[in-house]
Amino acid sequence: MTTEGADGAPVRLVRGPGLLLVWLYGVMSVGAVSRSAYQIATEFDRAPLAYALSSVAAVVYAFITYTLVRGGETARKAALICCAAELVGVLTVGTWTLADPSAFPDATVWSDYGMGYLFIPVLLPVTGILWLRTSRRQATAPPPAPGDRAAEHRPG
Numbered sequence: 001m002t003t004e005g006a007d008g009a010p011v012r013l014v015r016g017p018g019l020l021l022v023w024l025y026g027v028m029s030v031g032a033v034s035r036s037a038y039q040i041a042t043e044f045d046r047a048p049l050a051y052a053l054s055s056v057a058a059v060v061y062a063f064i065t066y067t068l069v070r071g072g073e074t075a076r077k078a079a080l081i082c083c084a085a086e087l088v089g090v091l092t093v094g095t096w097t098l099a100d101p102s103a104f105p106d107a108t109v110w111s112d113y114g115m116g117y118l119f120i121p122v123l124l125p126v127t128g129i130l131w132l133r134t135s136r137r138q139a140t141a142p143p144p145a146p147g148d149r150a151a152e153h154r155p156g
Contacts, residue, residue: 032058
């Protein structure tokens with residue numbers, strides 16, 4: 001759950017907004033895995049592309065959840081890359097479902113930019129990217145100068 005800061009002290013990734021991101025990605029993982037597993041097992045012939053894309057979304061959500069919980073600089077970078085790829089996927093599938101609805105007889109997690117999930121699929125990667133970039137800046141910020149009373153009272 002940590003990455004090392006400029007002073008060598010660990011910086012937690014799962015704090016503040018990071019904790020909310022882990023929770024939301026965890027919920028989305030469970031939802032996407034459950035939905036895609038059921039649909040692939042029971043009605044794959046009906047909409048194979050949609051159900052396969054839902055399973056891809058499930059893997060992406062699970063991987064991002066894992067990397068956020070694991071922490072560390074390598075995991076932070078992997079989560080950042082995966083959030084960017086997720087955003088590209090959501091935008092691509094969202095646009096595709098609007099441009100050619102006949103290609104998707106049933107919805108995916110990312111259909112219509114995640115409208116069926118209150119647009120969380122399009123907002124989550126943006127929020128994740130912003131948080132991961134902010135956590136990197138906090139990790140590389142120089143340590144406060146000795147006697148810097150304001151720094152002692154800053155949350156972090």
